[in-house]
Amino acid sequence: MALTTDTRITLSDGNRMPIIGLGTYASPDVARSIGEEATKVAIEMGYRHIDCAHIYGNEVEIGRAIRSKIADGTVKREDIFYTGKLWCSFFSPELVRQGLEISLKDLQLDYIDLFIMHWPFSIKPTGSEDPSDPDKPIVYDNVDFCSTWEALEACKDAGLVKSIGVSNFNRRQLERLLSKPGLKYKPVCNQVECHVYLNQSKLQEYCKSKDIVLVAYSVLGSHRDKNWVDLSTPVLLEDSVLASVAAKYKRTPAAVAMRFVLQKGIVVLAKSFSPARLKQNFGVFDFVLTPEDIKTLNGLDKNLHYGPFKEMKEHPEYPFHDEY
Incomplete structure (x- = not known):
């Protein structure tokens, strides 16, 4: 199947991403306003899948951008596939x-298309109004993600989300959930690096x-944020083998790094403002990598997590x- 900007993958529940x-x-x-304006531009260009999260701190702005493009007739709500994420301090079933x-209040949307568990581990709420307050220390919690999942199923049944998924789960954790x-x-x-x-x-x-779609973040490597990334790690886009394939x-x-992931049948999240x-x-x-070049690029694997x-x-x- 030829891939285009309009290609959608049918999920196991029938919704299309x-x-x-x-x-x-x-x-x-x-500035959060930069992300807001970039989201408007992206929607005007044809982007229909928007990925955000409560912990990013910008759902108000991203939601405003989406609603403005609905209001001016660029898109209808059903055209947009919005992914949000449940932060780890909300994993207790009652939270x-x-x-x-x-997230719905910040976005000013009636529903979220896909809501995923941000990580498989839980942390204790901070006690502040916002349990994800970054100024509070991280304290481990032992909430079983299976009980969190049951509460997410109830949110789907209530019509607040269309689909539910996970992020950063390994095989063993997926097996436990399934x-x-x-x-x-x-x-x-399963959204993963x-x-x-x-x-x-x-x-x-x-x-x-298991009919679970893989969604890729950091497809171009690292954003080199010293707060999250070891700056001694190699810069992916400077790889000589990748550069030689790109020159071909x-x-x-x-572009080649993104195309490589897409041709593997993985959904790509491209971050740029x-x-x-x-x-x-x-x-x-508008180009296709040969099987030989896919094999070459597969050979670059280092099992390297930038995040x-x-x-x-x-x-x-x-x-x-x-x-894995």
Whole structure:
């Protein structure tokens, strides 16, 4: 099947997810208004999948951008596929709906298309009005994500979300969730870091066998935010092999890195607030990598996580101790 900007993948519950989405995370030093304007531009260009999260702190602005493009007739609400994420301090079953309703209120939307557990581990609420307050220390909690999942199923039944999924789960954690007694809805997706240095082939094979779609973030490597990333790690877009493949197609390394993930059948989240880059990212649909070049790029895998969230390595549900 030829991939286009309009291609959507049918999820296990019948809902359809656009194969390319706009990632909206930005470091605190970036004005939220920039993300708001970039989201408007992206929708005008044809982006229909918008990925955000409560912990990003910008759902008010992203929601305003979406609503403005609905109001001016650029899109209808049903054209937009919005992904939100339940932060780890809302994992207690009695807090799940509260976490969702905070996002809905900030977005000023009636429903969220896809709502996912941000990580498989839970942390204790801070006691402030906003349990994700970044100025409060992280304290482990032992809420079982299976009980969180039951509360998410209830949110789906209530019509507040269309689909539910997970993020950063490893195979063992997915198996535990899928084998949970009384499971009503299985996760439609697993959103994970994925790029040529972390191609996730084994996790993808497992997810495919369970009809779970893999969604990739950080497809171009790291944003190099020193608060999250070890700056001694190699810069993906400077890889010489990637550069040589890009030269063959007369494309940028970024375009080839994105196309590589798309051709593996993985949904790509492309994060950029630059109109020129947003347009370039849509240019990955007018060329096709050969099987030989896919094999070459697969060979670059280092099992490298740019975002290991090392602060939580001691948590029993930390997902990256396992191979995949």
